[in-house]
Amino acid sequence: MGVVVQNIRRADKAVAEAFADYGVATVHEAQGRKGLMAPTINPIYPGAHISGPAVTVSVPPCDNWMIHVAVEQCQPGDIVVVAPTSYSDAGYFGELLATTLRARGVIGLVIDAGCRDIADLTKIGFPVWAKCASAQGTVKETIGDVNVPVVCAGQLVRPGDVIVADDDGVVVVARKEAADILAKSKAREEREAVSRERYKAGELGIDINKMREPLAAKGLKYVDWQEDDA
Amino acid sequence: MGVVVQNIRRADKAVAEAFADYGVATVHEAQGRKGLMAPTINPIYPGAHISGPAVTVSVPPCDNWMIHVAVEQCQPGDIVVVAPTSYSDAGYFGELLATTLRARGVIGLVIDAGCRDIADLTKIGFPVWAKCASAQGTVKETIGDVNVPVVCAGQLVRPGDVIVADDDGVVVVARKEAADILAKSKAREEREAVSRERYKAGELGIDINKMREPLAAKGLKYVDWQEDDA
Amino acid sequence: MGVVVQNIRRADKAVAEAFADYGVATVHEAQGRKGLMAPTINPIYPGAHISGPAVTVSVPPCDNWMIHVAVEQCQPGDIVVVAPTSYSDAGYFGELLATTLRARGVIGLVIDAGCRDIADLTKIGFPVWAKCASAQGTVKETIGDVNVPVVCAGQLVRPGDVIVADDDGVVVVARKEAADILAKSKAREEREAVSRERYKAGELGIDINKMREPLAAKGLKYVDWQEDDA
């Protein structure tokens, strides 16, 4: 512990930015259902949708010193990912830290703990995905690490990986797989656009996808309602 | 398992629709405090208030195939109720399924599990009451049931029962009792409207309801504050 | 049990009101990190920010009779704090009670339980901080207490103490310490305003606060990223 890794390799900038065109659910499916943070992590206000390379911060319990240390490791477009080393509801992050991160070009933050100054962060439009609102401040006593692999809300995040976050939650895409997963997300989105139009026109998924036969093969039966059913 | 019940009898259409004039809390009181789903079920965006007959779907863990099967059983005005057979935070439902349900006239969905595509569902205005936002998709491997009685968030829901849902949560009204409960909800609302006016005018509930005597009989005492009280 | 304490001494009116200029997080820090209610307590709608003296209500499980009793003990500017004597998710409070409280000048309510009529309370703009939305009503059978010390969401609240509530949660300031803590909150806010400007200008917290030396003393090391780091 006690290491700041500098000059990390980030996912390609254009690729990392392009993920924001796709929802977290789409990206998650596109990469084979992996990398999704736990549903305990939610946006502090609705409507934000961002993507970018991760700068990771491992913080000791109830201590946010390392977030201050991480600021100068950030570049425009980055998303900071903060993982306490033990369960915590404390509010490690607030509007002042957002101000300094924004001055470096950081576009958002993900934290497996609490967030404070919700009203101010909403007003200035700095999106945070957190476990809860919590005004419980933290101390600056113990060191941790910046840009080491961390586990955040159940997912491994390496520095430079792509973070995608929207109202559904947060998904992590490995740096080396980012271009491939972006292409797969685009392809999935295009397929879904076709389905969407057919659905709007009143077609049924079980017809479009020819599911009637496999359903019958599994034993599905259609019966008529009778009063004593209920 | 593996049954789709067709041609269910629904609560009277006019009655089912009229419930949307009354809040979930009012309907719950009007029917003697029963039928309320657990407070873990919340709307994915604020402000929706709907009522209609239930089409019920019992789904296996992490499998949403039966929601697709249920689509053609739906009629305009229906509300789909999805109950997994075991605890789950997965996102069984998203915007594509909402599109196909809406094409059938379905006005909303209640699910004792997660919901994905929150931003899109908010944009198109398809209200969902769910346990959490979750981008965790599901598979289509195992069959379940449509229009059988299900337990959703702690309440028994029979196909054709009336669902009422607003920002407070979700309440179920039995099909056969719907007309009676609607009348009682209306009566309750009217009584409350009278109380509301008297409250606004500054009258006190304990005077209006003549509670001073019973309170005293229970032993309630009024004393003056003293510094050492605190 | 069964006591209504009248004519409580409230925190100074001007002081109590002035706290609404400062966020809950700021006040909590200013008084040495105490008095913060658990992060399970959240506003029913975003954007409210109030402060005022507490009128406290201790209610039996699933019984809201004492909130009715408390109404006539309230004065303009008060905030009602409701603490059930055992864990509860029930909806003890709704729009009708808000109407009668508002008629007395009460500006908001904090409850360690559920709240109902969320949509109506949002519409009329009566802010409530609660554990959850719950349409589960309560009875009026058993007496409790008004204006005795209560424990609400983990914090002791004495009648007349100052309550400050915003989107971050709720903090309690002891009546006797209110003027002192208000001054400290103001001072803290002013210091933070200076930091904010320097952060906006691109200065780093670890430079402003001369943290590089103590960090090195704790053993913090800077290393360059290498492919096999990840």
Next chain:
Amino acid sequence: MGVVVQNIRRADKAVAEAFADYGVATVHEAQGRKGLMAPTINPIYPGAHISGPAVTVSVPPCDNWMIHVAVEQCQPGDIVVVAPTSYSDAGYFGELLATTLRARGVIGLVIDAGCRDIADLTKIGFPVWAKCASAQGTVKETIGDVNVPVVCAGQLVRPGDVIVADDDGVVVVARKEAADILAKSKAREEREAVSRERYKAGELGIDINKMREPLAAKGLKYVDWQEDDA
């Protein structure tokens, strides 16, 4: 509400008793994975394993009057199932009630709420499956129902249904299906006994069940470990 149903039809006595030879997990599988109560319900002490017909009790919030009412509806071998009409952690049940139930021959109790007198219940060996230990007593003010269908820990229980409970939790078997499910449980147990012996002898499940081919067909690949894998 307010109904006591007498002279219910119970599942066949021999059948109901015989279920205690099979674990909850086995019975749950044997009936097609339905009827399992939520894993929030656990035994108050380890090692009990019982089965018997359900006497159901629907209780108002924090009120255990109806459990007293239910006593005279019980017969030897019965299991009492208590379902509060709203979420509760209160301790509705303790050693005195166990004494009166045992005098009627009741062999255990399931409750979707708290249980008190854990030490005494352990000493006298009256098993209870509950949500938590809680010394929070309840009142006797409001009536509920006995022997109506209830929802307990997410499952519908009808009076006379078979309850099976062990260290894994609680499963409900419908009265009319009991004999069939008992036979299926026995058959399953016998199949598992064969597998157990083969497993003990060192055979592998993927060989016994000829899974190597379907696994390969799904795309499973075997590779050798390399240092940089980790």
Next chain:
Amino acid sequence: MGVVVQNIRRADKAVAEAFADYGVATVHEAQGRKGLMAPTINPIYPGAHISGPAVTVSVPPCDNWMIHVAVEQCQPGDIVVVAPTSYSDAGYFGELLATTLRARGVIGLVIDAGCRDIADLTKIGFPVWAKCASAQGTVKETIGDVNVPVVCAGQLVRPGDVIVADDDGVVVVARKEAADILAKSKAREEREAVSRERYKAGELGIDINKMREPLAAKGLKYVDWQEDDA
């Protein structure tokens, strides 16, 4: 903050010790259903039942320094009550601290956080009531308070108050009320002993307590079961 209060007045020794003859549920009822800690607090092993005066410790988040400071304030028969100032699952307390407390005659500990060394504490028989097992250690960086009033698991505990703890949980009795509540606990226990014998003899609670009439007055009806009931 930062105060150690010495020479506190404890509840009378004989009274404090005598409470261990009565269960937590009995004491809680005897004092009018107040003082019960939340059911999230449980014994780390079953079977312990203790009572004694509280030495209170308010600890900063993830910091157990003040428990060490508290040791010399303890006397034989004391029970230490530890309340973190914010939510925490960390393991503030383990076998080494138990060893030094036991050397002072302390008989047990209550903590609204985690406990470590469960196996060793079980072996040496030092009972702890805690929120969870947690090996997550804490630091010794920040001061707190000893023997000030604290809120622990939702209850106010003043130094010298009586703590009673068994398998059901923990209840607090105010020092000044201890003798009175002890007498009431004894009286309650004696009444229950009478009921117990009558229950064992097969009498019913609704007969003993003459409840048939009030139940009928509330509207309770007895009906016979019919097949279509279920």
Next chain:
Amino acid sequence: MGVVVQNIRRADKAVAEAFADYGVATVHEAQGRKGLMAPTINPIYPGAHISGPAVTVSVPPCDNWMIHVAVEQCQPGDIVVVAPTSYSDAGYFGELLATTLRARGVIGLVIDAGCRDIADLTKIGFPVWAKCASAQGTVKETIGDVNVPVVCAGQLVRPGDVIVADDDGVVVVARKEAADILAKSKAREEREAVSRERYKAGELGIDINKMREPLAAKGLKYVDWQEDDA
């Protein structure tokens, strides 16, 4: 996905086994407070204490097929670590699987989900650390991975890493650091043995560790109790 990594390198056998002489709390401290799984993971019965190299299994939601696949990758002394790719309370593991694992010499299992057959596993003495008891079985439909890095209860586990588990929970030690951490654990245990003897003899930690001065420097004050303190 869909990879089984064979012939993994395990931590040195003697080292891996020797960790069982040290508690989870000791090992966690010895390696600088990292690697501890969340306190939601607990033993299914008290008293087990094991250590050994990890065989890791990544399982799809509600599907335990890959545990069967993992069996033949196990060696005597191994501990199997199972991580579902999304949150689950299902019972992926039971006594039959334990039988086949034991036939390979596996000494225990850690799973971030539910476990069934608790009574049987207790009887045969196969220890499992799990999130809950759950009889909810799983399917065998979808493939996952064996011996890839997984995140289990918030911690990254690589195949071959050392798992240490006791009544306090589970800690992971990286394979390459195992010998070093074992030595540090031993050293820590020896230091604690010395403290234990001094504590037993009545010495105080604040004297042994010369804390009186630093405490005073932080501002700690000793005052005498006064009646109005409470």
